[in-house]
Amino acid sequence: MRLTYLGTAASEGLPALFCECEHCKKAREAGGKSIRTRSQALIDDALLVDFGPDTYMHMLQHNLHLTQIKHVLITHCHQDHFYIDDLLTRAAPFGNADGIMHVYGNNMLSALYHHNVVTRGIYPNTDKALRIVELEEFETVTVGGYEVTPLLADHNPAEKCFIYMIQKDGKTLLYANDTGYFKDEVWEYLKGRKFDLVSLDCNHLDMQVYHNHMSIPCCRKVRERLLLMNCIEKTTPCVLTHFSHNHGGIQEELETLTKGMGFFIAYDGFSIEV
Numbered sequence: 715m716r717l718t719y720l721g722t723a724a725s726e727g728l729p730a731l732f733c734e735c736e737h738c739k740k741a742r743e744a745g746g747k748s749i750r751t752r753s754q755a756l757i758d759d760a761l762l763v764d765f766g767p768d769t770y771m772h773m774l775q776h777n778l779h780l781t782q783i784k785h786v787l788i789t790h791c792h793q794d795h796f797y798i799d800d801l802l803t804r805a806a807p808f809g810n811a812d813g814i815m816h817v818y819g820n821n822m823l824s825a826l827y828h829h830n831v832v833t834r835g836i837y838p839n840t841d842k843a844l845r846i847v848e849l850e851e852f853e854t855v856t857v858g859g860y861e862v863t864p865l866l867a868d869h870n871p872a873e874k875c876f877i878y879m880i881q882k883d884g885k886t887l888l889y890a891n892d893t894g895y896f897k898d899e900v901w902e903y904l905k906g907r908k909f910d911l912v913s914l915d916c917n918h919l920d921m922q923v924y925h926n927h928m929s930i931p932c933c934r935k936v937r938e939r940l941l942l943m944n945c946i947e948k949t950t951p952c953v954l955t956h957f958s959h960n961h962g963g964i965q966e967e968l969e970t971l972t973k974g975m976g977f978f979i980a981y982d983g984f985s986i987e988v
Contacts, residue, residue, distance in 0.1 A: 715885040716758050716987040717911060717953075719980040720772040723750035724917055724958035725794035727768070737959045747965035747981035752794045753891060753956050755913070757880065761860055762786040763889060764795040765817070776983065780804075781811035785858040788819030789867065789891055790875035791826060798826050805843035818847045818857060820874040849876065852903055865900045867893035869926055885910045885988055891956055894925040895932055901939070909946050910988040912937070913980075916954035919961040920971060927956070934975060948976065951988065955980040 728750040729738035741748045751768040756776075762783050773780055788796050796819070804811050817823065823846050831840050849855065851874065854863040860882045867875035869892045877890040877900075888909045890896070896904075914936060917927035924932045933954060940946045954977050957963035968979045978986065 715880075715882055715887060715911070716985060717887060717889075717913065718756045718759075718776070718985040719953075719955055719982065720754040720756055720776060720778075721751035721766065721768050722955045722957060722980045722982055722984070723752055723963065724956055724960075725752065725792065726959055727752055728957060728959045728963040730959045733959060735959060737962045737964070740962075740964050741959070744964050744966075748963060749982070750957060750963055751982055755889070757860070757887070758882075759783075760785070761858060761880070763878070764789055764891075765797060765801050766794045767797040767800070769797065769800055781809075784813060784815055785860075786815065786817045787857070787862065787876075787878055787880075788817060788823060789877065790820065790870060791822045791873055792870065792892070795892065796823070796826070798830055801844070802830060802837040802840055805837060805839040807839075808837075809843070811843065814845050815843065816845045816847050816857070818849050818855070818862070820876060821848050822873045824848060851876070852899075865903060866897050868895065868897055869893050879907070887988075888912045890928075890936075891915045892927065894923070894928060895935065901943075904940075904945055905943060907945050909940070909950060911986065912940065912946060912950065912952045914952060914954055915956045917956050917958045917961070919957070919968075921961065930954075930972060930975070933977065937976060951978060951986055952976060953978045953980050953984075953986065 729741045752766040755763040849864045863879040864876040869875040880887045914933045915928045918929035923929040
């Protein structure tokens with residue numbers, strides 16, 4: 715299983731659109747791995763995680779052929795993770811992709827889809843291009859050859875946000891973006907599970923933040939508990955992502971800040987295989 719990070723920033727991007735803060739200035743100067751687009755990931759060139767406003771840029775940067783991707787997991791409906799206007803252009807006359815793209819997520823997806831397709835009425839032929847599939851927490855479904863289990867995230871109380879357990883060919887990924895410290899029912903579900911790769915939100919960096927998003931202290935606490943529960947080994951790759959300009963995001967600084975903690979620092983284009 716290969717996980718590629720297409721975007722590793724929070725909702726504003728890094729540098730942010732309308733910002734000249736110290737972190738944004740440093741990112742502009744540093745360039746390279748410190749320039750971060752909005753969050754998105756790709757598993758094995760087959761399963762897309764989230765569909766945000768930088769998907770078009772990711773297509774260009776990484777030579778993606780989105781017509782070939784038939785399955786998308788959505789963590790939640792904040793615009794930096796679910797930019798529906800671009801997704802709807804898969805249908806004619808905007809696009810000419812063959813077959814149906816299945817988009818999986820919470821019950822809010824259907825409401826947004828209905829509003830844009832039916833109420834606004836500007837995207838015809840979507841029924842021939844897209845299918846919204848509503849998921850229920852802790853219920854495993856088969857998605858394009860992967861076994862996918864949505865788990866409840868600690869994020870936006872106005873909707874049911876998900877983190878995902880993804881399994882294929884004997885490998886298991888825990889993808890935990892846009893969540894704070896895991897809910898009790900999630901920890902209970904994880905008992906007896908084994909993960910080959912863990913991806914964690916680290917929006918707040920070195921702040922003591924454990925709710926809504928994670929921080930380095932929170933990520934360390936999650937990793938330590940996963941180790942204690944024998945869900946991972948000390949050698950299991952744990953990757954941090956989703957960095958905000960409010961707290962920093964310079965690649966070299968993040969690597970120094972987390973040195974010796976057992977984490978990889980993701981950057982746009984970072985890929986890891988297990």
